[in-house]
Amino acid sequence: MAECIHGFDEGLCDVCFPRKAPEPVRAVRTAVRAPRATTVRTPTASAAPATLRLAGRRVFHVTHLRTLESIALDGALVGAAVPDVDVSSATTRELRATATAPDGRSVADFVSFFLAQDASRWEELRSGAEGAHWSDAARAAKPTEFVILAVPVDALGDDVVFADGDAGAVATRFAAGVEAGTQALRRLHASDPDFRDAELLAAGPVPLGAVAIVTVANDRVRDEVRAMFASAGLPTPRIAVYPPVFQPA
Known part of the structure; x- marks a missing residue:
């Protein structure tokens, strides 16, 4: 099976999986008929594609280069760790600390991943980090200073929690x-087929050996990431240089 070098799931990258031009539609004359009565159905999980599931997907963790250096020294992503560059505001940290998963654990104790590489929060961050969700450090950082770690869900084990939106928001629903989580993902498909607000929370620690691809903005950052992994004595994962995903939306 072909694999995208940019970290996207199969079929989502127009570069690695170019879409075929639509076939020309021929005009067909038909007799005019009276319109049929239609029944409006409420979308359910069964309306989602049969192949839509968490297993086999990749999820994405965005972090600053300086924070990645500390992560490399630890050898893993750890829940509740204090990042070297904290892009979340104090309010956001408090909301996530008080929000709880179905078993009562704090959301802040998990390692958070986005379901989509172009998640809404990442779009906000790379576009200036405006709003109460972000810290002054986030607003001062350049998009090219961040990297995106792609991790297969299968490498996270079953101790994961799916959030159908921002895990710190009051209205967000969870599935353990x-x-x-797959059933919740399929239900979410009806209203948000791109899953740009959804999160997957992993109990962690998540070893860096589980990282399938690191997506970076340019060659300089690629070399820095390689040096970090080498200094920490870790195998270097695949690194994809893909500037478009770091450009402001």
Whole structure:
């Protein structure tokens, strides 16, 4: 199976998986008929594609280069760790600390991943980090100073929690485990087929050896990431240089 060098799931990258031009539609004359009565159905999980599931997907963790250096020294992503460059505001930190997963654990104790590489929060961050969600450090950082770590869901185990929106928001609903998370993902598909607000929370620690691809903005950052992994004595994962995903939306 072909694999995208930019970290996207199969079929989502127009570069690695170019879309075929649509076939020309021929005009067909038909007799005019009276319109049929239609029944409006409420979308359910069954309306989602049969292949839509958490298992086999990749999820994405965005972090600053300086924070990645500390992560490399630890050898893993750790929940509740204090990042070297904290892009979240104090309010955001408090909301996530008080929000709880179905088993009562704090959301802040998990390692958070986005379901989409172009997640809404990442779009906000790379476009100036305006709003109460972000810190002064986030607003001062350049998009090219961040990297995106792509991790297969299968490498996270079953101790995961799916959030159908911002995990710190009051209205967000949670589902524990891969199977329940898949059902919640399929229900979310009806209103948000791109899953740009959804998160997957992993109990962690998540070893850096589980990282499939690191996406970076340019060659300089690629070389820095390689040096970080080498200094920490870790195998270097695949590194994809893909500037478009770091450009302001």
